[in-house]
Amino acid sequence: FYAVAVGHVPGIYATWDEAQPQVIEVAGPKYKRFTTQEDAEQFIRENASSETCRALGISRGQDSSQEYTGAAFEPVETSTKRAKAEPTPAPKAAPRAEPSCEESGNLLKIWTDGSSLANGQADSRAGLGVYFGPNDKRNLAERLPGEPQTNQRAELMAILRALEIAPSTQDVQIVTDSQYSIKCVTQWALSWEKKGWKTASGVEVKNQDIIRGVLARIEERDAARSKTSFQWVKGHATDQGNHQADRLANQGAGLRSVD
Numbered sequence: 001f002y003a004v005a006v007g008h009v010p011g012i013y014a015t016w017d018e019a020q021p022q023v024i025e026v027a028g029p030k031y032k033r034f035t036t037q038e039d040a041e042q043f044i045r046e047n048a049s050s051e052t053c054r055a056l057g058i059s060r061g062q063d064s065s066q067e068y069t070g071a072a073f074e075p076v077e078t079s080t081k082r083a084k085a086e087p088t089p090a091p092k093a094a095p096r097a098e099p100s101c102e103e104s105g106n107l108l109k110i111w112t113d114g115s116s117l118a119n120g121q122a123d124s125r126a127g128l129g130v131y132f133g134p135n136d137k138r139n140l141a142e143r144l145p146g147e148p149q150t151n152q153r154a155e156l157m158a159i160l161r162a163l164e165i166a167p168s169t170q171d172v173q174i175v176t177d178s179q180y181s182i183k184c185v186t187q188w189a190l191s192w193e194k195k196g197w198k199t200a201s202g203v204e205v206k207n208q209d210i211i212r213g214v215l216a217r218i219e220e221r222d223a224a225r226s227k228t229s230f231q232w233v234k235g236h237a238t239d240q241g242n243h244q245a246d247r248l249a250n251q252g253a254g255l256r257s258v259d
């Protein structure tokens with residue numbers, strides 16, 4: 001694990017190839033390699049700002065299941081894993097992150113997760129999981145179609161499938177442990193769209209096919225006056241819905257490949 005506490009996009013990265021672009025040409029970058037995610041999170045906790053910790057969902061002695069509230073980072077291009085948003089009324093604008101709308105009696109909570117076995121390798125196998133609840137027929141375990149078979153694409157595809165399955169007339173809250181996915185659709189998408197789906201460094205945005213699919217589903221739901229929100233939870237922690245979505249995602253990664 002590579003922890004970037006001060007960089008273009010702070011976070012915890014699985015490989016140096018993913019982390020390196022975040023510290024290049026940064027004045028006073030702070031980063032370090034660790035063998036466990038817990039140690040990497042502790043490094044972030046000790047060396048990053050409070051705003052960065054909040055954006056990454058890394059608690060400084062507070063409840064680790066706090067909701068993601070957004071951060072003022074301009075993306076270079078990130079490949080993090082384990083890192084509530086209501087759509088803005090402006091056309092094609094990304095939804096903004098704001099407090100939970102659980103007071104709505106019509107709220108449908110859906111847990112999503114992605115998994116990639118040997119992530120980043122040529123023989124990687126990715127799957128996605130969508131969890132509605134115990135014994136719910138809509139629960140889903142699927143192999144990620146196409147290439148590349150990355151964890152990030154699986155995370156995003158799980159959200160897309162959840163929004164495809166959920167009734168467009170019902171308020172939905174997506175619960176995910178992917179900071180990357182939340183930031184893509186609630187924070188970065190509007191900037192990317194204005195730049196022709198390129199990052200701040202002029203590189204084509206990765207996974208934009210799925211990101212744009214998610215945004216299209218959100219726009220459809222917005223037109224139906226249905227709220228779409230996102231909540232971040234810590235992966236592999238205490239949230240049972242997240243555990244079930246993770247189980248389904250791993251199951252999906254074991255299925256046959258899909259074109």
